[in-house]
Amino acid sequence: MSFQGYWINLKSLKIFVINSKTCRFAPEYSCNKMARHWWKALAILLLIYVIIAGFTIEIPIIGTNGQSSRGLFFHVPMWMCMYTMFTISVINSLRFLSGYDLKKDVYAATAAGVGTLFGILGFATGSLWATYTWGGTLTSDPKQMCTAIALLIYMAYLVLRLSIHDMDKRARISAVFNIFAFALLIPLTYIIPKMVDSLHPGSATTPGFSKEDTDNHMRMVFYPAIIGWILLSVWIYTLAVRYKKLELKNIFK
Amino acid sequence: MKKNNPIQQTLTLVKKDLLLEMRQQYAFYGVLLYIVSTVFVINLMMGKPEDKLWNALFWVVQLFVAVNAVAKSFMQESKGRLLYFYSLVHPRYFIAAKLVYNVILMVVMSLIALGASIMLLGNPITNPGYFVGVVLLGGISLSLLFTMLAAIAAQANHSAALMAIMGFPLILPILMLLSNISVSAFLTVFQPDLPRMFWLLGGLDFLVIALSLILFPFLWKD
Numbered sequence: 001m002s003f004q005g006y007w008i009n010l011k012s013l014k015i016f017v018i019n020s021k022t023c024r025f026a027p028e029y030s031c032n033k034m035a036r037h038w039w040k041a042l043a044i045l046l047l048i049y050v051i052i053a054g055f056t057i058e059i060p061i062i063g064t065n066g067q068s069s070r071g072l073f074f075h076v077p078m079w080m081c082m083y084t085m086f087t088i089s090v091i092n093s094l095r096f097l098s099g100y101d102l103k104k105d106v107y108a109a110t111a112a113g114v115g116t117l118f119g120i121l122g123f124a125t126g127s128l129w130a131t132y133t134w135g136g137t138l139t140s141d142p143k144q145m146c147t148a149i150a151l152l153i154y155m156a157y158l159v160l161r162l163s164i165h166d167m168d169k170r171a172r173i174s175a176v177f178n179i180f181a182f183a184l185l186i187p188l189t190y191i192i193p194k195m196v197d198s199l200h201p202g203s204a205t206t207p208g209f210s211k212e213d214t215d216n217h218m219r220m221v222f223y224p225a226i227i228g229w230i231l232l233s234v235w236i237y238t239l240a241v242r243y244k245k246l247e248l249k250n251i252f253k
Numbered sequence: 254m255k256k257n258n259p260i261q262q263t264l265t266l267v268k269k270d271l272l273l274e275m276r277q278q279y280a281f282y283g284v285l286l287y288i289v290s291t292v293f294v295i296n297l298m299m300g301k302p303e304d305k306l307w308n309a310l311f312w313v314v315q316l317f318v319a320v321n322a323v324a325k326s327f328m329q330e331s332k333g334r335l336l337y338f339y340s341l342v343h344p345r346y347f348i349a350a351k352l353v354y355n356v357i358l359m360v361v362m363s364l365i366a367l368g369a370s371i372m373l374l375g376n377p378i379t380n381p382g383y384f385v386g387v388v389l390l391g392g393i394s395l396s397l398l399f400t401m402l403a404a405i406a407a408q409a410n411h412s413a414a415l416m417a418i419m420g421f422p423l424i425l426p427i428l429m430l431l432s433n434i435s436v437s438a439f440l441t442v443f444q445p446d447l448p449r450m451f452w453l454l455g456g457l458d459f460l461v462i463a464l465s466l467i468l469f470p471f472l473w474k475d
Contacts, residue, residue, distance in 0.1 A: 097471050152422035159418055164409050173408050176468045180401060181423060183464055184457075188426040191453055 046228030077229035078122030085115030105171035266350030301375035327407035363392030384438035
């Protein structure tokens with residue numbers, strides 16, 4: 001009885017077995033809630049598969065790409081993670097403005113921070129790939145420029161947050177800027193590719209990783225890679241949110 | 254004439270801003286001097302640049318002029334006066350008035366910047382009517398975007414540096430669009446995308462106006 005306790009939930013009339021340790025230190029990991037965390041296990045499994053298969057699988061060697069095509073499994077998903085995080089951020093900003101709940105502001109700020117992290121990672125992996133394939137680390141490529149601009153915008157968002165000390169005011173103003181910036185970011189990422197000829201695959205002159213010319217073996221790793229990395233980014237986001245909530249526990253109770 | 258009419262209220266606010274400008278003339282002459290000295294610095298450094306460089310430099314000058322001219326419109330309002338306006342009009346009319354006033358200001362400033370550039374940097378323009386049109390359109394686009402950013406920066410401790418940090422990444426694609434459009438004023442080039450770019454620019458302006466009108470009331474709830 002000292003380590004195992006039987007706890008009866010009267011409301012739902014269910015009986016759970018809870019270890020007293022999990023109960024005390026991590027109430028959200030009790031058995032009934034453990035089922036919610038299956039996606040974290042899935043993220044780990046997918047990423048292990050992606051890392052092992054991504055480096056060992058046989059890939060077609062096309063022109064200057066050579067072995068650097070393996071970057072597809074690590075570089076492209078970063079971009080998608082970044083946009084997932086920024087979308088979560090702007091949705092929470094909208095929710096904040098509709099109800100003035102400070103928790104939503106914490107979600108928005110955290111998602112923007114994590115999104116910026118993934119943006120930097122995507123930029124770094126992309127520059128590395130470009131160095132060996134295009135012959136230059138920084139090129140006037142539209143997608144590279146779009147990422148740079150998106151990063152600058154969200155860094156401005158984080159700087160804006162730092163410059164205001166009053167919490168309610170900070171939440172309100174940064175939510176307004178977040179929505180304004182995100183709504184402009186979408187057409188901008190549509191405009192810039194019109195301005196510059198892209199070196200990225202899929203535009204007029206370069207072979208693309210599209211349906212027709214992506215190798216089947218690569219697609220078997222690429223799609224799990226997208227899901228795995230996005231799940232990882234969401235996981236990092238939830239951890240960061242929990243940390244922020246602990247920091248501000250006097251306000252949120 | 255009804256006093257409560259939204260358009261009437263907006264126009265009254267615009268008139269008040271213009272009247273203040275007429276009386277003080279601080280913003281106008283300040284920005285005028287800013288334009289002339291910036292262009293003069295470029296003149297001293299590189300004389301008369303060739304057309305591609307001229308175009309690039311002109312839009313950079315426009316960008317800095319817009320930041321300075323528009324930033325003033327919110328900075329000059331004291332906190333007490335803002336509170337007074339808040340009790341008088343709906344914030345939507347207030348931002349609408351600011352947008353109209355800044356567009357007027359920026360149109361004047363754009364023409365002055367164009368004149369100063371032609372005088373000091375030479376005149377490589379072959380299609381003047383077209384270029385003046387693009388410059389006015391550019392001035393309007395810049396002033397619209399920076400008005401909303403100035404409103405945000407004014408809430409965040411009136412920091413002009415913050416406005417530049419927030420504004421430059423957002424304005425960059427618009428500037429690229431403008432400089433691409435204006436290439437046709439210097440050379441006869443084939444640009445099949447030209448009408449589309451004008452639509453994009455107009456659409457962006459419309460989007461910025463709509464976002465400002467929707468989001469500003471949230472900003473003003475102190």
